[in-house]
Each structure stands twice: as structure tokens, then as C-alpha cells.
Amino acid sequence: MERYYYAALADLLGxxxxxxxxxxxxxxxxxKAAFRAGSRDLKASGLLKEGLLSxxxxxxxxxxxxxIYDYCETHQVAVVTEYSEEYPPGLRELSxxxxxxxxxxxxxxxxxxxxxxxxxxxTAYGLENARSFARYLxxxxxxxxxxxxxxxxxxxxxxxxxxxxxxxxxxxGGFQHLYPxxxxxxxxxxxxxxxxxxxYAPWVEPLQKRFPLRNRLVVGLCSGVLVVEAALKSGAxxxxxxxxxxxxxxxxxxxxxxxxxxxxxHQLIRDGALLVDGPEQLLQxxxxxxxxxxxxxxxxxxxDQLPSAQVPQAQQVFxxxxxxxxxxxxxxxxxxxxxxxxxSSVLLQLEISGAVRQGPGNRYMLVV
Numbered sequence: 001m002e003r004y005y006y007a008a009l010a011d012l013l014g015x016x017x018x019x020x021x022x023x024x025x026x027x028x029x030x031x032k033a034a035f036r037a038g039s040r041d042l043k044a045s046g047l048l049k050e051g052l053l054s055x056x057x058x059x060x061x062x063x064x065x066x067x068i069y070d071y072c073e074t075h076q077v078a079v080v081t082e083y084s085e086e087y088p089p090g091l092r093e094l095s096x097x098x099x100x101x102x103x104x105x106x107x108x109x110x111x112x113x114x115x116x117x118x119x120x121x122x123t124a125y126g127l128e129n130a131r132s133f134a135r136y137l138x139x140x141x142x143x144x145x146x147x148x149x150x151x152x153x154x155x156x157x158x159x160x161x162x163x164x165x166x167x168x169x170x171x172x173g174g175f176q177h178l179y180p181x182x183x184x185x186x187x188x189x190x191x192x193x194x195x196x197x198x199x200y201a202p203w204v205e206p207l208q209k210r211f212p213l214r215n216r217l218v219v220g221l222c223s224g225v226l227v228v229e230a231a232l233k234s235g236a237x238x239x240x241x242x243x244x245x246x247x248x249x250x251x252x253x254x255x256x257x258x259x260x261x262x263x264x265x266h267q268l269i270r271d272g273a274l275l276v277d278g279p280e281q282l283l284q285x286x287x288x289x290x291x292x293x294x295x296x297x298x299x300x301x302x303x304d305q306l307p308s309a310q311v312p313q314a315q316q317v318f319x320x321x322x323x324x325x326x327x328x329x330x331x332x333x334x335x336x337x338x339x340x341x342x343x344s345s346v347l348l349q350l351e352i353s354g355a356v357r358q359g360p361g362n363r364y365m366l367v368v
Contacts, residue, residue, distance in 0.1 A: 001032070001065060001069065001078075002030060002031050002032060002098075003031070003079045003084070004065040004068045004069045004072075004079060004080045005030075005031035005032045005034070005035045005065045006021065006025065006079075006081045006083075006100055007065070007068050007079050007081070007100045007102075007201065008031075008035055008064040008065045008068060009021045009024060009025070009031055009034060009035055009099070010065070010098075010099040010100045010199070010201075011057050011059075011064065011068070011201040011204070012059050012060060013030050013056065013099075014055070014149075015213075016052055017098070017099045017100075017199075018097055018098055018099055019096070020047060020048065020052075020094040021099040021100075022082065022099065023047050023260065024042075024045070024047055027045050027047060028045075029043075031081075032065075033339060034166065035064075035065065035349065036251045038189045039053070039057055042056070045072075047228040049158065051129040059062065068202070069236040071175075071176075071202045072102070072202075075104075075148045075175065075202075076104065076266060077102050077103065077175060077202070077305050078102070078103045079100060079101075079102060079103075080100065080101040080102075080103055081099065081100050081101075082098070082099055082100070082363055086107060086183075086202075087101070088101075088107065088110055088220070088221055089110060090110060090220045090221055090222065090223070091220040091221065092221065093215065093246065093247075094216060094219070094246060095245075095246070096216065097220065097352070098199035098217060099199070100199060100233070101198070101199055102174070102175060102197070102198050102199070102200070102201070102202070103195050103196070103197050104175065104191045104196040105190065105192065105193075105194055105195035105196055106194070106195055106308060107168075107195055108166045108168065108194065108195075108222070109141040109143075109144070110181055112141055112142045112143060112223075112287050113142065113143040113144075113145055113168075113221055113222045113223060114137060114142055114143070114144060114145065114222055114223070114226060114282075114286060115145045115218045115219065115221070115223055115224070115225035115239065115243070115248075116130060116134055116144050116145070116146050116147065116152065116153075116156035116221040116225075116226045116227065117146060117147065117152060117153065117156075117215075117218065117225060117227055117228070117229060117230075117235075117236045117239045117240075118151060118152025118153070118227060118228035118229040118230055118236050118261075119150060119151050119152055119228075119229045119230055119231060119261045119302045120149055120150045120151040120153075121150075121233060121261070122151035122152045122154075122155065122228070122229050122261060123229065123255075123256075123259060123261055125229075125255065125256070125259075126152055126155075126228050126229035126253075126255070126261060127151070127152070127155045128149075128155075129229075129253055130155035130159060130228045130229075130348070131155045131156070131158060131159035131160065131162070131278065132231060133156075133159065133226065133228070133253075133279045133282065134155070134156040134157070134158075134159030134160045134163065134167070134329060135160065135162050135163035135282070136163065136279035136283070137160070137165070137279055137283060138159065138160035138161075138162075138163035138165025138166065138167065139163040139164060139165060140283055140287075141165065141368075142165070142167045142283070142286075143160075143167065143168060143194070144156055144159070144160035144165065144166075145164070145167070145168045145169075145170065145221050145222050146167070146168075146169060146170070146218065147169065147170055147171070147172070147191075147211075147214060147215070147218060148169035148171055148179075148180075148183060148186075148187065148196075148233075149172070149180065150180060150182075150183075151229075152228045152229055152236070153169075154183060154186060155351070156228075156323065157186060157190055158186065160194075161189055161193055161302025165193075167190055167194040168190070168194050168195050168196075168197060168221060169187065169190050169194075169195075170197050170198070170214055170217045170218050170221065170281065171195050171196060171197065171198040171200075171206065171214065172198070172200075172206040172207075172210040172211045172213070172214035173198065173200055173204050173205050173207070173210065174198060174200045174201050174202040174203050174204040174205075175181050175196070175202045175204055176202045176203050177194055177197065177203075177204070177205050178196075179206040183239070183340045187252065193341040197217070197221075198214075199213075201216065201248045211235055212235065212238050215235060215238055215239040215242055216246075218239055219239060219242045219246050219248055220246065222243075222248060223242040223248060223249065223286065224243070224249035224250065224251060224286050225239060225240060225248055225249070225250055225251070226251045226252070226253070226276070227239075227240050227250065227251070227252045227253070227264065227265050227268055227273070228253050228265070228280065229253070229259075229261040229262065229264075229265060229283060230261060230263075230264030230265055230268075230294065231257060231260050231261055231263060231264050232264050232267060234264055234265045234286070236264065237267075237268075237270055240252075240264075240268055249274065249285075250268060250272075250273040250274070251273060251274045251275075251276045251282060251285070251286070252266075252268040252269050252273040252274070252275060252276070253265060253267040253276055253277070254266065254269065254275055254277065284358075289291070306349050306350075306353060307349070310345065310349055311324070312351055313336075313338065313342065313346045314346050316336070316351060317332070317336070317343075317346055317347065317350060317356075318350065318355060318356075318366070319365065320332075320335060320336075321356065321366050322363065322366060325365070326363040326364065326365035327363060327365075328362060328363050328364075329343070329344075329347075329362065329363055329364070332347075332364065347364060354367065355367065
């Protein structure tokens with residue numbers, strides 16, 4: 001039950017929890033002892049100022065740990081304290097790490113994580129970029145982290161799911177008040193293929209003042225943050241600023257010069273954020289050591305453009321050129337037991353699709 005006492009302390013201390021819970025537990029020897037301490041002992045510790053102590057006493061409920069336990073057991077929610085081995089290592093690097101996390105789903109390995117954020121009132125251009133970047137990155141083993149909100153957040157989560165990868169949504173309230181409610185189905189999918197995460201007890205409402213605090217968790221869970229679209233004054237810009245302050249890389253996608261949702265990303269680029277114009281470039285910049293072989297997006301669909309009868313042969317040629325590098329017609333003919341006419345036809349179709357080109361010395365090579 002120790003972690004539920006820890007969670008109860010965090011709930012009672014509110015915005016002071018990231019700093020005060022750890023100090024109270026250290027002073028009293030355990031979360032249970034700290035929670036059971038009376039007002040006189042709490043005051044004697046000198047850790048809670050008068051205003052905070054008054055608030056703590058007003059909100060105190062003796063069965064609060066049991067309430068949290070009952071909810072978590074009933075709704076399959078895990079409680080992760082900062083002392084737990086499951087606690088994401090990146091959060092420990094924050095200047096104000098959350099004392100406790102509530103989790104629905106499964107944490108990823110955190111080896112390759114990227115925040116994808118942007119405007120709630122996104123353009124079609126921004127939504128498509130968020131989906132396509134997240135889909136590609138998730139397919140390469142990158143966990144996509146965002147805030148579950150309308151617009152870019154939702155598009156990024158959906159793209160990661162479409163890519164068959166993992167995504168994490170960081171929420172600004174408790175699980176009894178999932179926000180936005182219209183995303184309940186999306187949140188269910190995220191919990192199945194990643195995790196929903198919040199630092200707030202189940203009954204805490206997602207008030208506006210909690211969203212900037214939520215953004216620091218998005219930053220802490222990632223090695224970098226991609227801003228897809230953002231107005232100059234927006235939550236995404238706050239996240240980008242937090243990322244820079246917490247020594248995370250910031251990436252930005254350029255947009256239309258007359259679009260209000262491009263003003264923020266352009267300002268970030270002027271301030272030093274890395275301009276990215278494709279998911280392959282972003283993968284190379286953010287995760288150059290990525291162990292998952294990077295596939296070109298066009299490889300995933302290029303065979304759809306070919307006559308169905310030639311697809312098996314085209315796949316074989318494509319794979320062989322990936323392995324062997326550039327090849328002459330004679331070398332290809334020697335490797336494949338097809339007629340010259342068949343081989344020439346397959347190569348022509350691959351050239352038309354843009355997957356193969358003929359280079360110096362009439363050698364065929366991949367261009368995707």
C-alpha cells in the first residue's frame with residue numbers, strides 16, 4: 001500500500017507535490033508515516049508553509065489511500081511513484097518531476113521517444129503531416145508522445161496507431177475526467193497499444209491551468225519534440241520552450257507563410273529549432289543510431305502501382321538491389337532465371353514507379 005499513500009500525499013499537496021512529497025517521505029521515513037502524521041508533527045517538520053498546511057488539513061481524508069487503491073484496482077490503473085523501477089528515466093531529469101504517475105496500458109522501453117505537438121485548430125496540411133510523420137516514426141520503432149487533445153495531438157496518436165507502433169497520451173486531469181470526451185475511443189486504442197498517463201488522481205478535473213504543467217511531462221518523456229503547427233501564442237510553443245529549457249531537441253515543420261498556425265513553427269526555426277521536411281530526415285536527425293532499419297515510405301506502397309502479375313518479380317529485384325547495390329543488366333540476368341524480356345519489363349515498371357533508375361554504365365540502382 002505504500003505507493004497509494006504516496007499517491008494520496010501527492011493529491012493532497014497539489015502543485016507542491018513534485019517538491020514536497022519526497023521531502024515528507026524522507027523526513028517521516030515512509031509515505032504511510034507521513035500521511036498518518038498529525039498537524040503538529042507536520043508543522044514541526046517545517047516542510048509545509050502555513051498556507052499549504054491549511055490546505056492540506058482542509059483536504060485531508062483518512063481513507064484517501066484506500067479510495068485510490070479501490071479505483072485503480074477496479075479500473076486497471078497502475079500507480080508508479082518516483083521510487084519505482086517503472087518510473088520513466090527522462091522524468092527524473094526534469095527540474096520538477098512528478099511525484100507519482102497513474103498509468104493505463106503499458107509503458108514503452110523509452111529508448112526512442114519523440115513528442116509530437118501542435119495546434120488544436122490545425123489545418124489539413126498540419127493534420128496530414130502529423131499523421132504521416134507519426135505513422136512513419138512508429139513503424140520504425142519510435143514511441144510517439146502527445147497530449148491527447150484535438151488537432152495535431154489526435155492526428156499524431158492516430159498516425160502512430162496506423163503505423164502499428166506505440167503511442168503515449170499525457171493527460172491534464174484524472175482518469176474519471178478524460179478530456180476531450182470525444183476521444184474516448186482513441187484513448188481506448190492508445191491504452192491497448194501504449195499508455196495513458198497522468199500525474200493527477202482519478203477525480204481531478206482537467207482545468208486550463210493544468211495543461212502547461214502537463215506539457216512538461218510530454219517533454220520529460222521524450223528526447224526531442226516535433227512542433228507540427230503552432231500559433232505564436234499557444235500550448236505547443238510553451239512545450240517547445242520547456243523542451244529547450246530541459247535540454248531536449250526541438251524540431252519544426254515549415255508551413256504556409258500566411259497561415260497563423262505556421263507563425264510559431266517559423267519563429268522556432270529562426271530561434272534555432274531544426275527544420276524538418278520529411279520523416280526520414282527527422283528519424284536520421286533524432287535517432288541516428290536507430291537499430292530498426294529505416295524503410296523509405298515509398299517502399300511501402302510502390303508495388304501497388306505495378307501490374308499485379310509483376311509484383312512478385314519486382315519485389316525480388318528490389319530486394320536484390322537493396323542487398324547487392326547497383327547492378328548491370330548482365331548481372332541481373334545472371335542472378336534471375338527469367339527471360340530478358342521479362343527482366344526488362346520489370347525494370348521498366350520499377351523505373352516508371354520511381355523506385356529504380358539507370359545510372360552510369362547502364363547500371364540499375366535504387367532511388368527510394
